[in-house]
Amino acid sequence: FTDRKGKTPRRPGQRKQCNIEKDPVGVYCRIRPLGTEDEECCIEMISSSTIQLHAPDGLKANRNGEYKETQYSFKKVFGVNTTQIELFEDVGKLLIEDLIQCKNGLLFTYGVTGSGKTYTMTGSPGEGGLLPRSLDMLFNSIGPFQTKRFVFKPDDKNGMEIQSQVDALLERQKRDSQQSVSKIPSSRQKADPEIADMISSDDACKVENVDEDSCYSVFVSYIEIYNNYIYDLLEDAPFDPIRPKPPQSKILREDQNHNMYVAGCTEIEVKSTEEAFEVFWKGQKKRRIANTQLNRESSRSHSVFTLKLVQAPLDADGDHILQDKNQVNVSQLCLVDLAGSERTNRTRAEGSRLREAGNINQSLMTLRTCMEVLRENQMCGTNKMVPYRDSKVTHLFKNYFDGEGKVRMVVCVNPKADDYEETIQVMRFAEMTQEVEVPRPVDRPICGVAAGRRHRNQRGGPFNAVRDPAQLNHLIESLPAIPPCELVDPADDQMLPRLIEVLQRRHHTRQMIIEEFNKTANTVNSMLQQFDSQLSSKGNFLHDQQSKLSEKDKVIVSQKTEIERLEKKSKTLEYKIDILQKTTDMYEQDKRTLQHELETRDHRLHRELSDRRRIEQHMQGMVTDTRLKWEKECERRVNAKQLEMQNKLWVKDEKLKQLKAIVTESSPAQRPERPTRERDGNIAQKRSASPSPLPVSHLLLNTNWFVSVTSSSTSSSAYPSVASCISKWEQRVPVDSRSQARQPGTPQYRTQTPAPCQSTSSMGRRKGQRWAPDTEAPTTPLVYGLNLEAVHPIHRRSHSAGGEKWVDHKPSSNLDVDTVMQPIIPNAIKVSTPNEKALSKCHKYVLRHQELASDGEIETKLIKGNVFKTRGGGQAVQFTDIETLRQECPTAPSRKRRSGSAERPAQLEETENTVSY
Ligand code: ADP
Ligand code: MG
Numbered sequence: 001f002t003d004r005k006g007k008t009p010r011r012p013g014q015r016k017q018c019n020i021e022k023d024p025v026g027v028y029c030r031i032r033p034l035g036t037e038d039e040e041c042c043i044e045m046i047s048s049s050t051i052q053l054h055a056p057d058g059l060k061a062n063r064n065g066e067y068k069e070t071q072y073s074f075k076k077v078f079g080v081n082t083t084q085i086e087l088f089e090d091v092g093k094l095l096i097e098d099l100i101q102c103k104n105g106l107l108f109t110y111g112v113t114g115s116g117k118t119y120t121m122t123g124s125p126g127e128g129g130l131l132p133r134s135l136d137m138l139f140n141s142i143g144p145f146q147t148k149r150f151v152f153k154p155d156d157k158n159g160m161e162i163q164s165q166v167d168a169l170l171e172r173q174k175r176d177s178q179q180s181v182s183k184i185p186s187s188r189q190k191a192d193p194e195i196a197d198m199i200s201s202d203d204a205c206k207v208e209n210v211d212e213d214s215c216y217s218v219f220v221s222y223i224e225i226y227n228n229y230i231y232d233l234l235e236d237a238p239f240d241p242i243r244p245k246p247p248q249s250k251i252l253r254e255d256q257n258h259n260m261y262v263a264g265c266t267e268i269e270v271k272s273t274e275e276a277f278e279v280f281w282k283g284q285k286k287r288r289i290a291n292t293q294l295n296r297e298s299s300r301s302h303s304v305f306t307l308k309l310v311q312a313p314l315d316a317d318g319d320h321i322l323q324d325k326n327q328v329n330v331s332q333l334c335l336v337d338l339a340g341s342e343r344t345n346r347t348r349a350e351g352s353r354l355r356e357a358g359n360i361n362q363s364l365m366t367l368r369t370c371m372e373v374l375r376e377n378q379m380c381g382t383n384k385m386v387p388y389r390d391s392k393v394t395h396l397f398k399n400y401f402d403g404e405g406k407v408r409m410v411v412c413v414n415p416k417a418d419d420y421e422e423t424i425q426v427m428r429f430a431e432m433t434q435e436v437e438v439p440r441p442v443d444r445p446i447c448g449v450a451a452g453r454r455h456r457n458q459r460g461g462p463f464n465a466v467r468d469p470a471q472l473n474h475l476i477e478s479l480p481a482i483p484p485c486e487l488v489d490p491a492d493d494q495m496l497p498r499l500i501e502v503l504q505r506r507h508h509t510r511q512m513i514i515e516e517f518n519k520t521a522n523t524v525n526s527m528l529q530q531f532d533s534q535l536s537s538k539g540n541f542l543h544d545q546q547s548k549l550s551e552k553d554k555v556i557v558s559q560k561t562e563i564e565r566l567e568k569k570s571k572t573l574e575y576k577i578d579i580l581q582k583t584t585d586m587y588e589q590d591k592r593t594l595q596h597e598l599e600t601r602d603h604r605l606h607r608e609l610s611d612r613r614r615i616e617q618h619m620q621g622m623v624t625d626t627r628l629k630w631e632k633e634c635e636r637r638v639n640a641k642q643l644e645m646q647n648k649l650w651v652k653d654e655k656l657k658q659l660k661a662i663v664t665e666s667s668p669a670q671r672p673e674r675p676t677r678e679r680d681g682n683i684a685q686k687r688s689a690s691p692s693p694l695p696v697s698h699l700l701l702n703t704n705w706f707v708s709v710t711s712s713s714t715s716s717s718a719y720p721s722v723a724s725c726i727s728k729w730e731q732r733v734p735v736d737s738r739s740q741a742r743q744p745g746t747p748q749y750r751t752q753t754p755a756p757c758q759s760t761s762s763m764g765r766r767k768g769q770r771w772a773p774d775t776e777a778p779t780t781p782l783v784y785g786l787n788l789e790a791v792h793p794i795h796r797r798s799h800s801a802g803g804e805k806w807v808d809h810k811p812s813s814n815l816d817v818d819t820v821m822q823p824i825i826p827n828a829i830k831v832s833t834p835n836e837k838a839l840s841k842c843h844k845y846v847l848r849h850q851e852l853a854s855d856g857e858i859e860t861k862l863i864k865g866n867v868f869k870t871r872g873g874g875q876a877v878q879f880t881d882i883e884t885l886r887q888e889c890p891t892a893p894s895r896k897r898r899s900g901s902a903e904r905p906a907q908l909e910e911t912e913n914t915v916s917y
Pocket of ligand 1: 031032033080111112113114115116117118119120124299340412
């Protein structure tokens, strides 16, 4: 964990090449006193390094002496009477010295539950264990050389940064203002006797040779590994007493020097033993609370308390820390209280507890396996992979076994007989562990570029090139001493030459000294110049770097703004996509609704069409039925009427016969009387004057007929006699107004209604029949009674004679159209082909002519005409009028209204809205 930036991290492979010194893992054994004196003891301390285990009596008896006494040797064995301070001096002290010397250390306690691991590590009030004593020794040693708070700052990557004095001061002020409220409980905690009594001032230990040219700072962290999960015990998570949240586990990471560390673990800077222990105690309390809340067994978790010592050299003045991260040294000591090593069956754990126990045992098992593999690799020269990663504990401490660091283990044993079998396992592990060697940490004194006094003393580099000052000294020393120059004897001629010689020699030496001095001065000068140029080049380099840095900064800023812009854009696009999505959804919904509607309508249309077809068929059937029925009915009525009329005729004939007989009898030479244009009532009155038993008037009235005999050819036979008249009458087939039969070849009789006058209306007009006053009527040479007049060349039947009679010519090829307006012509004789018989009975003729209109629809034309008698006795039709019946679809806009008949404005045109063809 000793950080030197820029240094290649040490790898196991590299280490093998150079012949690095290794030390075995230091394993110590501590025997705790028996709980009660009368308990059976199965451990005996043979020497200061050896113990002997003997099976308890019960077990021996059971297993037939299978168990023998076994001896185990350790680096040192601490008996039941060993005090905490004694143990610390042997086990802990060296680790603290190493810590201050920038060497890492790992100290753990191993043993079954109740064997005294926690007692050894933490201790009890008044008998502080390794942990509080380590803290105490550390602070005793570095106390006065500690930095102010927040000068060092963890960088979250297992490294340390240096803050400037000003930044540190600002942060201190900030924290002070934040913590001003919580200061009171902290001071109260200090008064906690549990903490206060841990270390007594009498036992104070101290490292003597602490480098005073460095500054120090201590950071502590405290984690718990439970069920192979790492929990930070110093994390300041808000505690909810009602619904306590389960603690969040942490993960292990490897820093840039391949050292393992707990990511995001809280590291608290502490400045005194009390403060550090207070932090530890806080974690301990948290651990206890978590154990209670989560119903965990404290002996099942591993706890790791880490002391991190950060040191950095002072500057040349020795006042401030050298602001160079590369000069920061971090070393750490991990104090580990492992979980109880007993096997699962001993705790009789069940369910999740069993699984947890399995995991805990698993991590201890992994520790054991790692040790075994390491030992094998070291002894047999193999290169097997050590399964550090199989558990969090071994993974976290991998670097201690792989890299550098002192590892020490205190194996705690309870000599009671119950623990015998577990203790044997512990002993085996302990024995095996001490055969594992870990690389010895190398001395790495702090060496700043221009740091502190110590550095000044130790400095090397270019200054070594300066000539040895001893040489100068030697020269100075080699200056010959000036001999006594007091002339007492004028005859002394030796003294002066000797003096001259000495002085000359001195002069020479002086010259040499000057030369030497000049040379040295020159060297120093040139070195200084060199140094200057180096400095300036460094300055230039720094300047370059700074400018590059600022450029990069600018680029970063611009990229950040670009990122922000893009983020905004992406947000707006997302929003738009959202909206579009919603719109699409809406449209899809609409589409679905419309489709559904369309389907429903289609369905309805189909249904209506089929309904219509059905109705059509039904109607056609009905029409045919009705037609047949009516035809039959008509036939029946005609027959009935014919019969009735025949009967009547017969009666009349009888009466006439009688009358004839009377007339013939009474006045045989009487001339026939010409009937006058008198009303029937008058006639009746005239007739009633006759003395006949059967008055004629009565007869005529009963028949309801005016008889008009017209002759087209015999105008000369002017006044036929009544008898002849009657005889002719007798020959006539009786007809009614509806079916006037024409006898070809006989004089044409015509029954007709009287002239339009009040008295005849009841007889001539029928219900529903239109009275169509014919303008031609007065000009028509109608002959009433026995008026024998020539027929008009183009004779037209009078309308006044009981309404118009129509020949309704409907060709059989015609189709039935379903127009609402249908020609209904009363008094019509329906024919499919026109014949003379029908024409002779009617005045009007209509032809129902169907043709296809230009729009493809059926157009029915009613071509109307008048029926005339021709001179040759035939019938002629003069067409006068056309009515058109047509259906149009209202949705066909291009269709023009067409006039069906030019002559007739009252054209019958019908439009059908609902039914389209
Ligand atoms: P572990 O942590 O191994 O489960 P503990 O350290 O909690 O065991 O020790 C269990 C009990 O035994 C504690 O009450 C402790 O005070 C006591 N104990 C352990 N070792 C010693 C010792 N060397 N001297 C006196 N008491 C001890
Ligand atoms: Mg314990």
